[in-house]
Amino acid sequence: MLGNxxxxxxxxxxxxxxxxxxxxxxxxxxxxxxxxxYGGGSIKKNGIYDKVxxxxxxxxxxxxxxxxxxxxxxxxKLYEGCKIAKENDIDLILAVxxxxxxxxxxxxxxxxxxxxxxxxxxxxxxxxxxxxxxxxGCVLTMVGTGSEMxxxxxxxxxxxxxxxxxxxxxxxxxxxxxxxxxxxYTLPQRQMVAGVYDIMNHITEQYFSGxxxxxxxxxxxxxxxxxxxSSRIALVNPTDYEARSNIMWTATWALNTLVAKGKSxxxxxxxxxxxxxxxxxxxxxxxxSAVSMAYYRHICPYxxxxxxxxxxxxxxxxxxxxxxxxxxxxGLNCMENWMKELGLAMNIRxxxxxEDMLEGIAKSTFIMEGGYKVxxxxxxxxxxxxxx
Amino acid sequence: MLGNxxxxxxxxxxxxxxxxxxxxxxxxxxxxxxxxxYGGGSIKKNGIYDKVxxxxxxxxxxxxxxxxxxxxxxxxKLYEGCKIAKENDIDLILAVxxxxxxxxxxxxxxxxxxxxxxxxxxxxxxxxxxxxxxxxGCVLTMVGTGSEMxxxxxxxxxxxxxxxxxxxxxxxxxxxxxxxxxxxYTLPQRQMVAGVYDIMNHITEQYFSGxxxxxxxxxxxxxxxxxxxSSRIALVNPTDYEARSNIMWTATWALNTLVAKGKSxxxxxxxxxxxxxxxxxxxxxxxxSAVSMAYYRHICPYxxxxxxxxxxxxxxxxxxxxxxxxxxxxGLNCMENWMKELGLAMNIRxxxxxEDMLEGIAKSTFIMEGGYKVxxxxxxxxxxxxxx
Numbered sequence: 001m002l003g004n005x006x007x008x009x010x011x012x013x014x015x016x017x018x019x020x021x022x023x024x025x026x027x028x029x030x031x032x033x034x035x036x037x038y039g040g041g042s043i044k045k046n047g048i049y050d051k052v053x054x055x056x057x058x059x060x061x062x063x064x065x066x067x068x069x070x071x072x073x074x075x076x077k078l079y080e081g082c083k084i085a086k087e088n089d090i091d092l093i094l095a096v097x098x099x100x101x102x103x104x105x106x107x108x109x110x111x112x113x114x115x116x117x118x119x120x121x122x123x124x125x126x127x128x129x130x131x132x133x134x135x136x137g138c139v140l141t142m143v144g145t146g147s148e149m150x151x152x153x154x155x156x157x158x159x160x161x162x163x164x165x166x167x168x169x170x171x172x173x174x175x176x177x178x179x180x181x182x183x184x185y186t187l188p189q190r191q192m193v194a195g196v197y198d199i200m201n202h203i204t205e206q207y208f209s210g211x212x213x214x215x216x217x218x219x220x221x222x223x224x225x226x227x228x229x230s231s232r233i234a235l236v237n238p239t240d241y242e243a244r245s246n247i248m249w250t251a252t253w254a255l256n257t258l259v260a261k262g263k264s265x266x267x268x269x270x271x272x273x274x275x276x277x278x279x280x281x282x283x284x285x286x287x288x289s290a291v292s293m294a295y296y297r298h299i300c301p302y303x304x305x306x307x308x309x310x311x312x313x314x315x316x317x318x319x320x321x322x323x324x325x326x327x328x329x330x331g332l333n334c335m336e337n338w339m340k341e342l343g344l345a346m347n348i349r350x351x352x353x354x355e356d357m358l359e360g361i362a363k364s365t366f367i368m369e370g371g372y373k374v375x376x377x378x379x380x381x382x383x384x385x386x387x388x
Numbered sequence: 389m390l391g392n393x394x395x396x397x398x399x400x401x402x403x404x405x406x407x408x409x410x411x412x413x414x415x416x417x418x419x420x421x422x423x424x425x426y427g428g429g430s431i432k433k434n435g436i437y438d439k440v441x442x443x444x445x446x447x448x449x450x451x452x453x454x455x456x457x458x459x460x461x462x463x464x465k466l467y468e469g470c471k472i473a474k475e476n477d478i479d480l481i482l483a484v485x486x487x488x489x490x491x492x493x494x495x496x497x498x499x500x501x502x503x504x505x506x507x508x509x510x511x512x513x514x515x516x517x518x519x520x521x522x523x524x525g526c527v528l529t530m531v532g533t534g535s536e537m538x539x540x541x542x543x544x545x546x547x548x549x550x551x552x553x554x555x556x557x558x559x560x561x562x563x564x565x566x567x568x569x570x571x572x573y574t575l576p577q578r579q580m581v582a583g584v585y586d587i588m589n590h591i592t593e594q595y596f597s598g599x600x601x602x603x604x605x606x607x608x609x610x611x612x613x614x615x616x617x618s619s620r621i622a623l624v625n626p627t628d629y630e631a632r633s634n635i636m637w638t639a640t641w642a643l644n645t646l647v648a649k650g651k652s653x654x655x656x657x658x659x660x661x662x663x664x665x666x667x668x669x670x671x672x673x674x675x676x677s678a679v680s681m682a683y684y685r686h687i688c689p690y691x692x693x694x695x696x697x698x699x700x701x702x703x704x705x706x707x708x709x710x711x712x713x714x715x716x717x718x719g720l721n722c723m724e725n726w727m728k729e730l731g732l733a734m735n736i737r738x739x740x741x742x743e744d745m746l747e748g749i750a751k752s753t754f755i756m757e758g759g760y761k762v763x764x765x766x767x768x769x770x771x772x773x774x775x776x
């Protein structure tokens with residue numbers, strides 16, 4: 001464990017098949033006006049909308065609908081949400097959906113009472129929040145982002161072709177989140193596996209950084225093994241409760257600040273993936289999978305001992321009489337095979353990237369410094385080419 | 389992940405070499421009267437007492453000293469603490485020490501304003517807290533119990549020869565805990581290894597229960613591997629910061645409710661160990677180590693697949709052409725060797741138990757039902773005999 005740090009995660013989680021009932025315990029803590037934020041309406045088809053509305057009504061809430069939150073929430077939608085929130089004196093934003101809806105709800109929660117353009121303040125200048133924050137609660141219907149128990153909120157600005165995540169502090173974390181694995185059953189397989197890879201990548205982004213034998217490294221190996229195990233079951237049987245519940249729980253702990261404590265982190269796959277996302281509007285998890293193998297093969301020589309450990313501890317690669325390079329390579333090959341097994345996007349061309357976009361994507365990729373090699377924009381360009 | 393559950397851990401942790409400075413951030417949140425609870429005075433020798441007092445004075449606090457908290461805090465001491473707390477209108481109990489001091493502080497926090505005998509109410513009848521609770525903060529100088537981030541508070545009643553732990557709810561968790569690995573450097577080796585085994589046993593108590601492939605099982609395997617790795621380094625070099633910090637962090641996460649969520653747990657080693665402790669006043673971790681091997685060898689046949697998994701995933705036992713029994717046995721032998729390497733108590737005779745005590749200890753052992761075999765008192769007696 002390196003450096004000095006503090007840890008506190010105030011989000012209360014309700015987990016399980018009956019967890020929606022706990023909404024009855026949380027709602028009385030907030031005022032009358034609830035803004036119900038959700039996506040394209042799938043929650044109306046699968047009955048979750050009706051169940052949530054029933055509980056809201058039973059608790060005497062006035063509900064202000066805020067539908068149409070898109071997979072990559074835009075600044076345009078953010079401003080719309082802020083208007084609803086401010087005009088109706090909203091006491092609680094209830095996000096019902098996946099990571100995009102939760103991210104969006106948090107972005108609205110800090111932006112509604114921001115006295116200047118929130119995109120400029122919170123995304124371009126990355127300032128701390130000094131205005132009123134509207135409390136957020138989440139009902140999760142899709143897993144992957146970990147947004148249900150952290151301060152992350154990614155927003156896309158189409159005009160500027162920028163997709164940026166601000167990681168807000170504890171005061172912006174959801175007050176509560178309801179995690180019912182059954183709510184994720186009806187998700188199309190493509191969305192499920194994109195979520196699985198998002199989880200995996202959250203872990204590898206934090207794992208492939210630093211050289212110490214940190215407790216977090218061991219925890220992350222456990223999370224990865226659990227995820228790989230459960231994802232293979234869920235792929236065959238999407239309604240296996242155990243598998244879906246373990247995936248859901250792994251997602252939360254992969255990105256709720258715990259495993260990053262006391263260590264450095266990378267996040268370059270997310271930076272490249274988000275740049276691809278800003279150009280293509282492709283599913284977040286798929287943008288990550290499509291650039292991952294090229295990225296990890298590129299940085300492997302710079303963090304060889306960790307890639308060797310990854311191969312042995314996560315993928316059970318036997319070390320006998322192999323070189324470190326061979327062991328590390330075998331581990332990455334195992335990961336690639338698992339990704340193909342899941343049916344993930346393995347190149348960015350399939351996501352709509354064309355040759356003429358590569359330079360723009362490379363240039364707009366934000367360079368982070370925690371990984372085994374600080375990339376140049378030329379290297380990002382090469383990784384993008386290798387991902388075509 | 390089984391059943392429905394909620395998760396929320398409100399304790400704020402400050403970790404690192406400079407973490408005591410954060411006391412300056414916490415103290416202003418509480419009133420003027422601080423009760424400073426600590427043990428036998430080792431904190432006066434190693435300078436921690438002076439540092440804490442300086443910060444308390446700088447923050448304008450009136451300090452009420454409450455020293456002499458013993459390794460197994462007694463009801464007599466508890467009543468003494470309650471008197472100090474109530475008479476002086478204490479606003480914050482600051483526990484400086486190890487798990488015993490933290491446990492004691494929490495027991496005082498719920499007992500001071502209890503309008504009947506707190507031992508009867510909270511330990512014999514295990515009731516919920518319905519009276520005023522005094523906030524508790526901790527400065528940790530010894531690791532193992534996880535008391536710094538949970539609601540556990542073990543108290544010993546010498547007259548009744550009972551050592552009982554009440555696991556209180558979130559409202560009793562410490563408000564903050566300061567974890568400085570350097571503060572644990574001066575601990576005698578015997579105390580250090582007793583703490584290490586306490587951590588290990590917290591994990592195995594939660595691991596050896598249930599049959600599902602739960603994310604928690606993978607997390608616990610990670611915690612155990614980290615602990616085994618770091619303990620071997622700390623044994624040779626007690627001032628290895630990395631090793632001591634990883635042990636400290638592992639201790640917290642081994643028993644702060646996380647890994648027990650969504651699964652069943654055992655706790656029989658603690659029940660037997662605590663009964664031994666009530667008769668001998670031996671160090672908690674040593675009572676656990678002294679009965680562990682006999683207990684685990686006794687229940688191994690009833691949870692064979694988990695013991696096999698333990699052998700392979702935690703101790704890297706190679707499965708090639710061995711029976712499940714052989715693999716499981718090899719894993720337990722690895723654990724025993726590691727325990728001997730640490731210099732732990734491996735039998736209860738060395739802790740002061742005599743033949744004539746065995747029946748009384750067996751009879752006073754509380755039987756829990758979450759393990760692979762619900763024991764009879766006769767079986768407890770046999771385990772105690774095998775531990776002599």
